[in-house]
Amino acid sequence: MNDLEYGTRDKRGDWRPKDPLKVGPLLDFPWSPIRVLKWLPAYFFPWNVTFMAVGALFWFFLTPSRETLQTLSWDWPLLLLLRNSALILALYGALELHLYIRRAQGNRFKFNGKFPSEQPSSVFWFKSQSVDNALRTFGTGLPIWTAYEVLMLWCWANGYGPWVVLGDHPIWLATFALVLPLIHEVHFFCIHRLIHVPILYKWVHSVHHNSVNPSPWSALSMHPVEHLLYWSDVLIHLVIPSHPLLVLYHLQITGTGAVIGHVGFDKVEAGQEGAVDTHAYAHYLHHKYFEVNYADGMLPIDKWIGTWHDGTKDGDRMMQERYKKKVEKMNRGAAEQN
Template sequence: MDDLKFGTRDKRGNWRPNEALGSAPLFVWPWSISKFIRWLPGYFLPWNALFFAIAAVFWFFMTPARETMQDLTWGWPLYLLARNAALVIAFYGFLETRLYIKRRQGTSFKYNAKFPAEHPSDVFMFKSQNIDNIIRTFGTGLPIWTAYEVLLLWAWSNDVGPWAVFSLHPVWLIFVGLILPIFHEFHFYCIHRLIHTPLLYKWVHSVHHNSINPSPWSSLSMHPVEHLLYWSGTLIHLIVPSHPLLLLYHLQLSGTGAVVGHVGFDKLEAGEDSAVTTHAYAHYLHHKYFEVNYADGMMPLDRWMGTWHDGTPEGDQIMKERFRRKKARANAAKGTTPAE
């Protein structure tokens, strides 16, 4: 596909889409039913539907029996860890191999024209972004992901929490399933703003931001404290009536789904005239500029809080003006002027 039909490329080879980023019509006022209907298929397809399908396969075919999970032994948690690791290796590995090793698309639809492997850096272990990201993903990311899963499945198995069944509460559970991606983004925004506070950013979140030009393996490359906060949203299943299938779906949204925002490409080509949209641009801009787009854009949280960047040149100017005012306030607090 010709990516210049959909965006522009600067003199450095970096690509940006023509269309400005926007929030889901569900949250835009005045509300439009026609815009909502046109947007709705994209809410499910392809990503949320894929992650729900993975969760369903895990629940029906790859999760131990309830009786087994009533006791906290080593066997079934290690099995879940291996299952989750296999999924990440397959999904992340496929995208990394296709886009960054074999480079099947080259730089077509790639936001940053550079490839991380070509630019070693001392901020990473062994000066390699990929090696560093992989070590952090498997060293603490997957164990903490699985620990939350083990805790919550053990709670369900022992009737700890307000768990429900589809046969008795179908409408409620369908509703919960429909809004889980929205809740996940809201929770992500809240913890994301928290770890951007100076102390937590310096000692925790800066690890993730070392990957300024993210690739698939950057997705779960975090400090262990950030991993603990990142998956804490799944504890909602101990508060509101839910079902283990929805818990697994929630874990897929946050675990496997993290790769969507870090893939580094706006579209994944599926043929000469077809491609899958990633919706990764909002989060890419966060990695590039640090203080914009703390959420992924579906909810207008950043717009409400003044940290939204819509990806346009106009958005660049708004961001620069905000940074200028912030610097001026900091200088005023110190009793200095920019010239000093």
């Protein structure tokens, strides 16, 4: 495919889409029902339908019985850890191999024209972004993900929480499933904005932002404190009537879905003319500029608070104006203190 039919490349080799990013239409005003209808297929396909399918596969075939889950032991949590790890190794590893090791599509549709392996840095373990990111993913990311899953399944098995039966409340559970990606977006924005507070950024979130040029393994490369915060949105199932199937779907959105915003490419080519849209550009811009796009744009939260970057030169200008005002405010504060 010719990526210049879809975007432009600057003199450094960085690619950007021609069309500006747009926030999701559900709460964006003036509201347009036609725009919502056009947006709905992208809300479901391919990602959220895939996450639900994987969650269902895990629930019906790869999760122990309720009787087993009632008692905490080492064996069934280890089983969950191994299945979660196998999934991430297969998916993240395949994307890393295809796009970053084999470089099967070169830098076509790649936001940052360089590859992380071309820029070794001492901020990473062994001076390798991919090695550092993978070690953090498997070292604390997957164990903390699995710990939340163990907690939720143990609570369900022992009747702690407002759990309901699938067949008894299908409409409610279907509705809850439909809005779970939106719930995740709101939670992600809240904890993400929190860990950009200077002291938390320095000691916690900076680990993730070391990957300025993210690749698939960057998705879950975080400080353990950030991992704890990141997966805490699943605790909503202890407050709102739910079912373990939705818990596993939710964990797929947060865990498996994290790779979408970090793949580093706008499209993953499939065949001669086909490609899968990643919708990764909004979060890539956050890694590039740090103080924009705290959410992923499914809801217009950043647009409401003035931190939305649509990927255009106008977006660059608005960002620079905001930075300038921030610096001026900080300088006034320092002058008043003196």
